[in-house]
Amino acid sequence: MPPGQWKRRTFLSAGVAAAVSCRSGPHGPNWRFFTNEEGRTVDAVCECLIPEDRDPGARQAGVVDYIDIQLTKALKKHQRAYRQGIAMVDATARKRFGKSFADLDSGQQADVLDDVEQNAKPFFQLILAHTQQGFYGDPRHGGNRNRASWKMLGLPYPQIRGRQRYDG
Amino acid sequence: MKRALAISALLVVATLLLVPGASLYYESGGGKGCTRCHEMQTLYDQWHTSSHRGIACEKCHGGALTMDAAFHWNNATRVYSHLRGDPPERLGFGNRYVQTMVEQCKDCHRQEHAAWQTGPHGATYARIFLDKPHNTKNMLIDDCLRCHGMHFEGGIGALVAPVNRTGPWRLTRTELAAMPAMPCLTCHEMHREGPPLKKISLEGSVPGPSQEVTRPSLALFDRRAQQYIPVADLPMPAMLEGTRAVKTSPDRRQALCYQCHAPLATMQVGSGDDRTGLGVHEGISCLACHAQHGEQTRASCANCHPKMSNCGLDVEKMDTTFASTRSKHNVHWVKCQDCHRAGVPKKKLT
Numbered sequence: 001m002p003p004g005q006w007k008r009r010t011f012l013s014a015g016v017a018a019a020v021s022c023r024s025g026p027h028g029p030n031w032r033f034f035t036n037e038e039g040r041t042v043d044a045v046c047e048c049l050i051p052e053d054r055d056p057g058a059r060q061a062g063v064v065d066y067i068d069i070q071l072t073k074a075l076k077k078h079q080r081a082y083r084q085g086i087a088m089v090d091a092t093a094r095k096r097f098g099k100s101f102a103d104l105d106s107g108q109q110a111d112v113l114d115d116v117e118q119n120a121k122p123f124f125q126l127i128l129a130h131t132q133q134g135f136y137g138d139p140r141h142g143g144n145r146n147r148a149s150w151k152m153l154g155l156p157y158p159q160i161r162g163r164q165r166y167d168g
Numbered sequence: 169m170k171r172a173l174a175i176s177a178l179l180v181v182a183t184l185l186l187v188p189g190a191s192l193y194y195e196s197g198g199g200k201g202c203t204r205c206h207e208m209q210t211l212y213d214q215w216h217t218s219s220h221r222g223i224a225c226e227k228c229h230g231g232a233l234t235m236d237a238a239f240h241w242n243n244a245t246r247v248y249s250h251l252r253g254d255p256p257e258r259l260g261f262g263n264r265y266v267q268t269m270v271e272q273c274k275d276c277h278r279q280e281h282a283a284w285q286t287g288p289h290g291a292t293y294a295r296i297f298l299d300k301p302h303n304t305k306n307m308l309i310d311d312c313l314r315c316h317g318m319h320f321e322g323g324i325g326a327l328v329a330p331v332n333r334t335g336p337w338r339l340t341r342t343e344l345a346a347m348p349a350m351p352c353l354t355c356h357e358m359h360r361e362g363p364p365l366k367k368i369s370l371e372g373s374v375p376g377p378s379q380e381v382t383r384p385s386l387a388l389f390d391r392r393a394q395q396y397i398p399v400a401d402l403p404m405p406a407m408l409e410g411t412r413a414v415k416t417s418p419d420r421r422q423a424l425c426y427q428c429h430a431p432l433a434t435m436q437v438g439s440g441d442d443r444t445g446l447g448v449h450e451g452i453s454c455l456a457c458h459a460q461h462g463e464q465t466r467a468s469c470a471n472c473h474p475k476m477s478n479c480g481l482d483v484e485k486m487d488t489t490f491a492s493t494r495s496k497h498n499v500h501w502v503k504c505q506d507c508h509r510a511g512v513p514k515k516k517l518t
Contacts, residue, residue, distance in 0.1 A: 138393060140392075156403035157401075162440020162441055
């Protein structure tokens, strides 16, 4: 194969690959790190940890968005732990109830999470900590959508902050 | 050699056309194409339900055929960060684009633009940050950027030099000098959910209770969080005069005013930058006298004190700061007793 032709083909392939990767990555269409299925599972786990009552829960506060974004940023080092942990949560759910975690009712989800807490404590504590961060943290990092937890706590935001004026 | 040159030239042309070509492709999808980069989905969804849903993306964000190299460079860097799997935590709107947006807003909102431009909120960076009387008495600090130049990327040190009380001060980014420090996007979020603006009927009929008070786009750009807080979510302060709770208007739009014209932590009327109405003006909304975009108060007294009123007083000529800035009686807080120390006379009926 003449070298020139090979280069053109490589160039075209690279272009097509770039275009394809722009259309769809390994993640789902709305995720940065998770696949669609992983996103559903993590969303359900977070909601189970901070469920909706008279105030929004983790789902409404977009906690899963926080975890998804930060797993490509500050929490990058936990990527593998999440991949393995989510697979383990779903495997436990299927083993006990024959469905994926996101498809279980809240009681069954709580049972599965009890198992996870017993048998995979490090992952349970990791996702619990990240759920708390995503729920109570600053919305600029992807979670606490519409300042849901701050409203629940009655924290005024932004605070009204005056300044001393030189001209009285 | 010739062949190599031709291939190189072709590659250069292809590279140059790649970005506008890609932009054109995304534009042709009416904005939907933009969301293929998943980090844009939320912004697209918000725009799709906003009062500006009828305005195409390229109207505000720039068109594929623009000759503005910075626009294409910005798009190219975004594609690069996307392909690298390292998009920014949040997609923001750079200060440069915020400034150009003012012109786009003007296309449809000419009257509002004219009022804003001639009013105090149309002040430029130079007017705000190079003000000698202010800068000699107050140290410039990052917190200035909470209410002025809030879209500027960087701290006060990156905007003004030197940061001291002696000066002389200059803007480190000279191109900002004539640009507005409080542009439209300070108080309006283009992607905020809401119905498009409708014209008032030709008959001039007033819709009454159904009349819109607050435009859905009304929101504060919170520099710290780099996001907008809708006016309905902004806190309203519980104002005090000594220990007495001061009655304030329920007009929610004031929550936006209070963010910058704010009292000190004591919440005392008149502290800090506060101008809450007291005395004869207690309970009146800021916007009863200050028109939204121009903040002009000229002739605003007539809104509540018509010349044919039964009090028979020409309030515009009374001894307040409205008539003269040298007056001791600030029009925001003036009380009848301030002048009538021996007792307020009965109303003159004409």
